Amino acid sequence: MTNPSQEIAVIGAGLVGAACALALAADGHRVTILDPDPPGAGTSSGNAGGIVTGAVVPTATPQVLRSLPGYVLDRNGPAVLRLRHAPRALPWLWRFVRAGRPAEVARIAAALQPLVQGSLRAHRHLAALAGAGGMITDEGWLKVFASEAEFAATGPDRALMDRAGVRYQVLDRDEVLSLEPGLNPDLARIGLHQPESGFVRNPRGLAQAYADAALSRGARHLRLRVRDLARRPDGVTLQTEAGPHHFARVVIAAGAWSAPLARQAGDRVSLDTERGYHLGFGRGTEDLLRRPVGLPALGMVLSPMQGGLRLVSGDELAGLTAAPDFRRIRALLPGARRALPGLADRPVATEWMGFRPSTPDSLPVIGPSSGGPQVIHAFGHGHLGLTLSAITALMVADAVAGRAPRIDPTPYGIGRF
Numbered sequence: 001m002t003n004p005s006q007e008i009a010v011i012g013a014g015l016v017g018a019a020c021a022l023a024l025a026a027d028g029h030r031v032t033i034l035d036p037d038p039p040g041a042g043t044s045s046g047n048a049g050g051i052v053t054g055a056v057v058p059t060a061t062p063q064v065l066r067s068l069p070g071y072v073l074d075r076n077g078p079a080v081l082r083l084r085h086a087p088r089a090l091p092w093l094w095r096f097v098r099a100g101r102p103a104e105v106a107r108i109a110a111a112l113q114p115l116v117q118g119s120l121r122a123h124r125h126l127a128a129l130a131g132a133g134g135m136i137t138d139e140g141w142l143k144v145f146a147s148e149a150e151f152a153a154t155g156p157d158r159a160l161m162d163r164a165g166v167r168y169q170v171l172d173r174d175e176v177l178s179l180e181p182g183l184n185p186d187l188a189r190i191g192l193h194q195p196e197s198g199f200v201r202n203p204r205g206l207a208q209a210y211a212d213a214a215l216s217r218g219a220r221h222l223r224l225r226v227r228d229l230a231r232r233p234d235g236v237t238l239q240t241e242a243g244p245h246h247f248a249r250v251v252i253a254a255g256a257w258s259a260p261l262a263r264q265a266g267d268r269v270s271l272d273t274e275r276g277y278h279l280g281f282g283r284g285t286e287d288l289l290r291r292p293v294g295l296p297a298l299g300m301v302l303s304p305m306q307g308g309l310r311l312v313s314g315d316e317l318a319g320l321t322a323a324p325d326f327r328r329i330r331a332l333l334p335g336a337r338r339a340l341p342g343l344a345d346r347p348v349a350t351e352w353m354g355f356r357p358s359t360p361d362s363l364p365v366i367g368p369s370s371g372g373p374q375v376i377h378a379f380g381h382g383h384l385g386l387t388l389s390a391i392t393a394l395m396v397a398d399a400v401a402g403r404a405p406r407i408d409p410t411p412y413g414i415g416r417f
Helices: 015-026 062-073 083-099 102-117 119-130 148-152 155-163 173-179 203-216 255-264 333-339 382-401
Strands: 007-011 030-034 079-081 141-145 169-172 190-194 198-200 220-222 226-232 235-240 243-247 249-252 272-280 293-295 300-305 308-317 350-358 365-369 372-379
Touching: 007 015, 007 235, 007 243, 015 030, 015 119, 015 203, 015 249, 015 372, 015 382, 030 203, 030 243, 079 083, 083 102, 083 308, 102 119, 102 155, 102 382, 119 203, 119 382, 141 173, 148 190, 169 173, 173 190, 203 220, 226 255, 226 372, 235 249, 235 372, 249 255, 255 350, 255 365, 255 372, 272 382, 300 333, 350 382, 365 382, 372 382
Parallel strands: 007 030, 007 249, 030 220, 079 308, 141 293, 249 372
Antiparallel strands: 141 190, 169 190, 226 235, 235 243, 272 308, 272 350, 293 300, 300 308, 365 372
């Protein structure tokens, strides 16, 4: 038996928040989105566009832990911890190290599996509701390697994928180049292709489509910032710069800004920001590739987004207030131009930095607050915000409606902190 229509606030208009708003509005709830910015304008706008159905490998692994010292010492490495942020990041890093133990890696991969496996199907459902099915295509997710040694280093990751039942193809050079003829053959000796992954060339546009579809079902978007959250006997009051607003239930989907709201709801959470960067090469360069291509040895993904090819890279622990530092991603330009010779004479048109809301165990926080179901969490998706946004939204809608969960929510609960 489902619950009747309720007044529900969704804090955040990124991909997760917009998807939650649509799923809840489609269930007949009276939804209010609270975010001062347009849908998808923040971190959701800057990713590589992949809905990666085989993304079961957590960020913390034994291999990554062995590289942690270099993250501090190598200022041009693929990941970095800014020293000024280190004291604040230490509790998160301690949990990250614990999550990288082999038994934990196996547990986390098993918990990621049902989320990522259902991610594309969930997106197709919401996109159909939004009339946006054409925004999601089927090119898959490709990584390329220049040598047998590079590929062999992915053995532990492939073992996790095998245990999770992820289907992938190992390609030789000719097969890689048949998919992506613009790649440098010297850097594409072996490919790892996940053909069942989806691709969104305009993630911000998809967030807008989901939000518009929610609005067409009676939702509203208040361009207000939520400053405080307080439980009441009959629901939750949100304090904004325009005054208080009262709701029966609240969904916290504020990305990297979710932790203070979760604490006000009475919950402990370990959340930091893995800041990511991208460089955009402008219109006309999007035809150089057909799908996102990861180059692990170069620490980047090259992706043919709407409006131009995008170089995506960087894991930077530096908090929410430090200025961007584009030096590291600019240093990747020679490698990108070598990997994709068509970029050789293409200047960088745009630079971008965003805040990935990351938990130390690479699992999102999905489900009710420990203080009661008036508050539902939907944040902490790290590198998988686009991938997991739609399945998160359907799980939130199931929880609000009182339906049997489509996925066991236990691994994603706030109580693990």
